Amino acid sequence: MPLLAYPGLPTLEDPSRGAGNGILQTLQNYGYDIVMLVALLIIASMFIGVCYHAYSTYSEIHTGRKTWGQFGLTVAVGALLLVVGIWLLTKATGIL
Numbered sequence: 001m002p003l004l005a006y007p008g009l010p011t012l013e014d015p016s017r018g019a020g021n022g023i024l025q026t027l028q029n030y031g032y033d034i035v036m037l038v039a040l041l042i043i044a045s046m047f048i049g050v051c052y053h054a055y056s057t058y059s060e061i062h063t064g065r066k067t068w069g070q071f072g073l074t075v076a077v078g079a080l081l082l083v084v085g086i087w088l089l090t091k092a093t094g095i096l
Contacts, residue, residue, distance in 0.1 A: 032096050039089040046085050050078035 015029035016036075057074045060066040 032093075035096060036093055039093055043082070043086055043089060046082055050082060054078060 015026065015033050017029040017032055020026040020029050054071070054075050057066050057071045061068060061071055
């Protein structure tokens with residue numbers, strides 16, 4: 001009959017930049033991962049916003065309020081905004 005029983009807990013995952021030399025550097029590396037996650041959420045929300053606007057423009061084509069040219073312009077500008085947003089956030093996270 002054993003006196004002590006220890007559970008088999010998993011080990012903590014290191015951040016993407018590595019564990020670091022000390023606690024401060026390790027926390028900075030975890031902070032970098034958090035910033036990358038926030039950047040991903042920003043891009044995802046931009047994508048959803050562009051899709052919603054394109055869908056609403058598409059639905060207004062059938063009521064006669066918008067034309068196919070306006071829909072194409074909406075999709076093109078939305079795609080351009082997504083590319084610029086991804087580029088800016090990639091540059092911003094590269095500074096960290």
